[in-house]
Amino acid sequence: MTNISIVIISNDPDSTNNITNLINKLGPHASVEGVATTFNSGFEVIHKKRPLVAILDICKGDLDPCIDAIHKILDRFPRISIFTVSDDRSSETILKVMRAGATEYLLKPVSEVDLTSALQKLGRLWITKPDAAVEHGEVFTVFSPKGGVGVTTIAINLATNIHAITKKPTLLVDLDLTAGDVTTFLNLKPAYTISDVTTNMSRLDTSFLKGVIQKHDSGINILAEPKNVEEGVSISADDIKRVLKILKTMFPYIVLDTEPILNNRTLAAIEMSEVILLTFVLTLPGIRNMQRYLTYLEKINIKRDKIKLVVNRYLKKGDIKIEEAEKVLKHPIFLSIPNEYNTAIACLNKGVPISTYDTKSKLNVALKELAITLVAKE
Ligand SMILES: Nc1ncnc2c1ncn2[C@@H]1O[C@H](COP(=O)(O)OP(=O)(O)OP(=O)(O)O)[C@@H](O)[C@H]1O
Ligand SMILES: [Mg+2]
Structure with a gap:
């Protein structure tokens, strides 16, 4: 001492x-x-x-x-x-x-x-020295510049599937700081949220974070969204970086649900990520937007191979084919997740991950495949 x-x-x-x-x-x-x-x-x-x-x-x-x-x-x-x-x-x-x-x-x-x-x-x-700890955790950010395309659905099920596959501690952080809904999707009433962390930065260490993070029945750990908008807006990009730096020393896998806007806070999350799952739907505006964001992410030096394009709510009989989108975007589509509204909405209403509701559904199979492919190297 x-x-x-x-x-x-x-x-x-x-x-x-x-x-x-x-x-x-x-x-x-x-x-x-x-x-x-x-x-x-x-x-x-x-x-x-x-x-x-x-x-x-x-x-x-x-x-x-x-x-x-x-x-x-x-x-x-x-x-x-x-x-x-x-x-x-x-x-x-x-x-x-x-x-x-x-x-x-x-x-x-x-x-x-x-x-x-x-x-x-x-x-x-x-x-x-705080940086003596090893930052071995792998961060997966799920992001879409447009709201309502399934980012939260994918983030939650990615975390639960990664945990089910690897059996390793997995954390889901709701970084949709002013309109997050992970706790609603998972029917959780957390005692603490990420804003209890960012308002106590002077106490920031692993034992403090352990006290704030909540365990979910599925086995994953949750760092919940702020309870109100005032708390959410006061969180800075720097806060996010500092918190993630420590979380990376605590969890081998961290999944980030994000807000549908590329502000400094989302950028901080993206910069700290090993994998960015850019999510969109296969429509002309969806593809046009992806084009813009791929260009921008390249401009700010986010490595191309970190970016995985994920098509959500995919309809096999839709007008636009995967290959056509790949040609326009000059980037491979990593995975497409089928449109299965009944399953998705039933899980939301029940407050459970998709894997605990209907394991055989095509939606669950695709979400599981996403997790398997991402952690396949192990
Ligand atoms: N593959 C899918 N098939 C059908 N419905 C889906 C699918 N994925 C998500 N949904 C539904 O789409 C709606 C929006 O999903 P979600 O909240 O996950 O999107 P989001 O991008 O996080 O939205 P927000 O911008 O509001 O945060 C929900 O009702 C969800 O159940
Ligand atoms: Mg969301």
Whole structure:
């Protein structure tokens, strides 16, 4: 453990004494650099001492000024870690405090075990270079510039099929950040979402992510879409890159469902992907759009062999043939998935992946083939 400098801000002398004693017990590993009884004087002490950690006592019934204080400290000293101390056990308060950017929420009276493990976690983070972890995970992004063509259907069933085939940990992330519907398709009510991750970037590590990711009955893991639009719009491309970087050290397979627009966030996902499944329907506008996007992706140096074209809702008797589309696009069609509305909509209404509803359907066979082909090298 490195030496961790700490400032305590609390108007509860018992709590200050307790925490100071616990820190003193740690010997050279941690030291109290200053104590303040009000937020304003605490801010001054932080300014003077530049500690690595501020321990902030939250008095019951006085939550809003504390949330304000957390924001102010982090705005001015973004590298500081804030541990909050409180006797309020309500999940609403804990969530509010963590969302404001606190690194830890410790219950009063603070125990030696809780404080030591919180400090150890920081010590570990500072000692270990984050990029020492191996990013072995393979990321599959499913994307379409047009909405409603089956991106979510393909992403969900790709994840469940990859997991069924490989038996390896597989994660599905809903990056349709303002209109995601993975949880609706899978009938899930997640306690946490990707926005709980991006509002707690200072705590970002594998153990935090494990607590936020939810397991689905099919065996896959889900990082759910934000609960509301405000949360969704506030997530940045940089947030996505940082989260994916860590997820790649945790899961061998990661499937990303995306929003139907090539903004910086979708581009961040595409740049971090090993495979991009560009999805479209075999119509003239669908092909025209693919032409545009293939050209653009080439311009921004996305390697051609990473891009797999997937035709969804394919009708054998349709006017346009696969070969004709390939000729126009100068790119092979990786796979076509048949149009089978009854099966697709029945699964959506039941909230289950297609493989658990009708294994013999042509739709399920094609979706399984997609997963097999993508992980075939193993
Ligand atoms: N192969 C298919 N055959 C028939 N219907 C399908 C097929 N794939 C998807 N659908 C249906 O098409 C509709 C749109 O699918 P989905 O929500 O997966 O598309 P999306 O591209 O993610 O849409 P959005 O832009 O709204 O996110 C759903 O009702 C789904 O059941
Ligand atoms: Mg979708």
